[in-house]
Amino acid sequence: MLKIECLSVEIDNKEILKGINLEVNKGEIHAIMGPNGSGKSTLTQTIAGREEYKIRSGSILYKGMDLSKMAPEIRAREGIFAAFQYPIEIPGVNNTYFLRTALNAIRKHKGLEDVEAFDFLKLVKKEMKEIGMSEDMLRRSVNEGFSGGEKKRNEILQLSILQPDLAILDETDSGLDIDALKIVSEGVNRFHGPEKSIILITHYQRLLDYIKPDFVHVLSNGRIIKSGGSELALELEEKGYDWLNDLSEAEGECK
């Protein structure tokens, strides 16, 4: 699904990612953990196609396609979805209208008809109920005046409606209380399936109590310094990140 090789990324001429290797196959859940400033969000923005994040070297292949040659909206239509750490407010734009326009843009790309308005509304209402969002959010502007938790739920709503193939969840757990975290995690688990891959980017282990990753990677100072199974997350919880600093594992060094 996604193959990242020796990826080096800079922003404002400063190198943030310094040679990342990562392979995500169909149906896998990967957790990327690491301290603040390690480059976690940069990885999300780069995969999503934010222009300011320039690829210095290396490559990202998605379904065999070179991502660097694809506009952000094409990546989205091909099935990449990034749930952002700080979802953006768009005043005056109705949440339902936005979601439906997005869904239809993706459907059109796949050669599908627009979704019927009635069916769409039914679907959205069902998903909202699952995520515990009140229906008045349908009529409100995109993320405007939403609380932190409401914004995160809105991202999960989009995830469940747009049904991408690869979801990158950037610190989706931050700012959520335990109840909200449970609901959001359930939403992610419902989304997950043999055809759907997920990259969880998180600072804390607690999210992984609810969403069980197949692989855990530790990102530090722009490099993946350790990879392992879900047990690695527990080890991190126990020992913190410091014990890893001495490691410069980085299998297959990049030049």
Add this chain to the structure above:
Amino acid sequence: MDRKITNKKEEERKLFEELENSEYKYGFKTEIEMDIVGKGLNEDIVRLISKKKDEPDFLLEWRLRAFRHWQTMEMPEWPQLKINPIDFQEIIYYAAPKKKKSLKSLDEVDEEILDTFNRLGIPLDEQKKLSGVAVDAVFDSVSVATTFSDKLKDLGVIFCSFSEAVKNHPELIKKYLGSVVPYRDNFFATLNSAVFSDGTFCYIPKGITCPMDLSSYFRINTANIGQFERTLIIAEEGSSVNYLEGCTAPMRDENQLHAAVVELIALDDAKIKYSTVQNWYPGDKEGKGGIYNFVTKRGICKGDNSKISWTQVETGSAITWKYPSCILKGDNSVGEFYSVAVTNNYQQADTGTKMIHIGKNTKSTIISKGISGGHSNNSYRGLVRMTKSASNSRNFSQCDSLLLGNKCGAHTFPYLEVDKNNSSKVEHEATTSRIGENQLFYLQQRGLSMEDAVSMIVNGFCKEVLNELPMEFAVEAQKLLDISLEGSVG
């Protein structure tokens, strides 16, 4: 409820589809035999126009007074507008389609003209005409057709061309013409007073709520013509009316002048809602050609508890210069101004309003949204005056500007005048923002193209104003916004 949402969404979806092949769609010319008066302006031309319309003496006298006064005036200058000099002797002041005979019904309107308005989406023939909206269609200098006149007449509502009103209701014209915008008012209003050729007249009698929206559609066709029309709307005690106005012109390399005057009179408890979607040809991408839209619009809330509401969506014209205003004379009267002005490429707009509070407990609201892209310049200019007599009055103004690039400009010029009035309150809020990279990226990451993302953000920005428009007009306005903003970012 859901169904209603669904329908609206459906229209919005169609709207997005139509975007794909958008440009100025109304730039075609109509070939038709015209009665054209030669270029130039002098007293004889003024007399000729009056004679062609078979006008009573009082009107000719009024025109001549205006013309003589105009000759003593100089064209004003604005710091934020660059206007190429206008040679008033190079303008045609009268052009009308040649009539085969006097028209008794719409069936007798020339095919070419019916066809023209059809192409503009304004069918005039009996079978196809818009339901629920009566239309007065103005082609160059004259009104060519008015729909539903007879039906409205049964209620006592007069809806006809200005020329017909002069013939059939001279007493109303005499009483109200120039009563809100005097012929000496300003350079372009004075010029209009001298040479106006037609326009729309509406009279809503006491206690009547006009059962359908009334509208005028203005079309400029002939090259080098200046269009000078007047609209006069009188709402008697306790009456109410919704009025809509639209306009287009062919694409030409020369600038053309449109200088209209609109006067609204609302008596006790009357309500007038006036909505405009202005889509004159804006000129090409390099700023060549386009309409100079210099318009004086003013309403008076003459009676107590009356209300005048202006809503405008200004997307066209090379230069727009207009300040739809309210004189709040009656106690408890209300004035509103909702505006979206979009400029792109080399367009210029200087628009806003004046709210003159005279009566007690008067209220006014101003919501202005300016959007600039390309090399364009967009100014809000608004005056709020609280006179001494206007005790306990309120104004709220909000002016927001959205910039879509870094070569365009947005300016806000609020003027406040409060005369020894302690009980009144004026509030002004203004913001200027650049379209957010974060917002654009967020929408793109969800699959929207750049153009659709811009359109969505801009429409959201204008929501408060677009909500004031009647449904069909709002859809039209949204389409226009999208077309006007093509290629505005980056």
